Amino acid sequence: MSALLEVKGLGVRYDAPRILPFAARHGVDAVLDVSFDILAGSTFALVGESGSGKSTLGRAVMGLAPFRAGQIKIAGAAMPSGGDASLVLWRRQMAMMFQDAIASLSPRLTVRSLVTEPFDIHGFRQGLRARDREAECRRLLALVGLPADFAERYPHQLSGGQARRVGVARALALSPRLIIADEPTAGLDVSVQGEILNLLRRLQDELGLTYLLISHNLAVVRHVSDRMAIMYMGRFVEMGDTAEIYADPAHPYTHGLLAAQPEIDPDKRREDVELMGEVPSLAARPSGCEFHTRCPRAQPLCTEQAPDDRNIGQRVARCHFPLVS
């Protein structure tokens, strides 16, 4: 297998509007110096608290976020630099599933228009006659397990799980190779959550899709991803094989995140909390290791010097004192 997506040294910065024309630009770095590869046909998960930059990173890959540094390649081809127009072909190779499934569907269009819209956008209008459109619509709805009569419905008539499926059908319309799934199960009931994840798994097996999964749900990520990265304040603090990370987290932040997951066992109630406080503001990054303000294992060195990426077996952790060596 070869890498489908390659990201090198990616940085995304949001500039605050300038008050005076020549005032210094202020802004926040939402993503800082991030590098990773995703093998074709595999699932890579991004995990982190809100504000960690995981959604921004997903959008940057799509060309939907202001990109400051680095390089993104898909199947060896680099992302074109230019506006939305130059990105049309780039975006055809990937598709995004959005966090809020219902809100990401244009409210006044029927499911049929929503699902076949990608063809219109990409200039298949002449080639795709009404009959073919109907056939495509049926094919896509069947692919995601929705009955054909759903084509007549409007987004507000869909349940959360159904809206998700429509989102998947739309994403699959142009046969992309990479799917960026931003919190694909957020807001869904547990029973429906499993159905959506199984659907994504089935589509991966049938169509050879590659997933970039963005989630804060650690219980879900463990079952569905092959490799994962944990983000904190826009950086990868740990990256590696999912099973290895769950079994033996190397970074204290990963450890804290996993410990914060409640156990469904009334006999194992926790007496204390490992990670206190919250993520600092991106506009005021702590010195040294950015996690030192919350780290239960922080040493004087951590406040002074930023750690480098350290290779621990197959894994990478950004910590002076990793829990695994």
Next chain:
Amino acid sequence: MVTAGRFSPRRLLAGDWTRPVGGLLVLALIICAIGGDALAPYSPFKMALGIRFSNPSWAHWLGTDQLGRDILSRMIVGARFALFLGLSATGISVIGGVLLGLIAGFGPRWLDAMLLVIFDTTYSFPVVMLALAVITLLGPDLGTVLLIIVIVTIPRYARLIRTSTQSIRVAEFIVAERSLGARPARILLRHVLPNVIGPLLILASMDIPGVITLEAGLSFLGLGVPPPAPSWGRMLSEGYNYIRDTPWIVVGGSLPLILTTLGFTFLGEGLRDALDPRLRRGR
């Protein structure tokens, strides 16, 4: 037991009789506008100086004016002019306002800032001063009156569209469309416009009588459409001179204005209820 559907005076007032009444009033206006010539008992232009200032009678239900013309007939035929002016001026303003509002709301920041300055400047300009200036330049005729009304109302519509466009441009489904590669024109026309146009249509339908009244006001000041066109505003301004002896002329000008305003306002409220998805959907 707590039961639902209690009597509420508010529901009675805001509720169900206003919409049909609004519809009837507007329908009556349209009928007068189309079939005015056939409906009116006399020609609105026929002068009969012998029966000047006659009181209401079986022959002339609302009496006659200073030139002996039948007031009822002038009132009925005036509907055509009023409706034409109201619809065309509002229509042009809506189209212009939507275009400018979409551009301001979706375009680059500098363009938005520039358009805003223009909207606010026109909006803050006193209507009568503006009217005087334009009429002095172009002369008083229907086109000029239309132009003034359009200039005055466009900024309001454009601002409304701009604000709702700005709030919707960051909505998740717009980002989703962009991620599919949709071009700005497509996003604007297919996804933004249908979601912002509703409130504007309501506002515009409620503005139609305002436009008619504005023309009446201009006519009253002698700045409107020149005589002998049967304009309600002109009837008002002419009748005003004789209000002590024959109040009928003023009635002929003001009654239809009041009814038209009520009709469109009621209808606009109905439209608002019909377009509000929360009231339509239910659970």
Next chain:
Amino acid sequence: MLDVRDLSVSFASAAGRVQALRHVDLAVVRGAIMGIVGESGSGKSTLIGAATRLLPENADISGAVQFDGEDLLALKSAALRALRGRRIAMVFQDPMTALNPVLSIGQQMTDIQYRDRLSATDKRDRAAAMLSRVGIPDAAARLSRHPHEFSGGMRQRIAIAMALLGNPDLLIADEPTTALDVTMEAQIIHLLRLLRKDFHGSILFVSHNLGLIAELCDDVTILYAGEVMEQAPVRNILLQPRHPYTRALLDCDPARIPGMARILPTIGGEVPNLVSPPPGCVFAPRCQMASDICLTPPPAHRVGLGHVARCHKVGP
């Protein structure tokens, strides 16, 4: 403390009467934490609405809701207002909706003490003391801040502090951590457990997260499609569930599945339409164990101490 008997609630809608709750029994003992678990459409929010009489006007309520011996459904609105906020307090999912954005939190926290005959300074001191109790550092100085100057987790702490100011007998927490990150969620749950030690009221804790229920609650009620499926002490529910729905729900939870599952278990089927719920057991259409007998209303079987399951298949 709170005693709900045979409560049914329905709403008029365009499609017919939505039977949001049917024959619900629920008893919250003084000092205990009762967890309510249910998926969307299970009637969780309707139940809370009925317990606080904050249901929309088109609701039809039958049954009884007693709070400390008083019939809540019969109370006049003045008496109800006296109850709310003081003896019954609520914490919502989104703390921003519970706080007034234009007033400082100090003002809001002194305002809600309007019934107390205390001086303004005393009220401020009480507010500050309560804030530091819920873990807000430098509380006195922060009283002059406005809600938007706090993070989501801090706001939820403030909302809890405000709810506790009246020293309520019943605290209703409606998904209080759903909008928060895991690390903040763990901190809030930890806080609730600490507060429990010197707060003597009962808590009604609504959540879809079984992990949080396990962490916090004494008793659990499982709701499905407007009916109670199973009620038991938390250990019974999580370690010896009897009702097929409870079991299916537990099986679906990815947090309980060890290792890496390629295919996750699901319940299958859809939540029934509450305008015309299925006859007999509401869960029967999705139940693996269902048979003809399930078309008749299931009896409430007592299967253990304080453990009731409404199912034909769990008979003694």
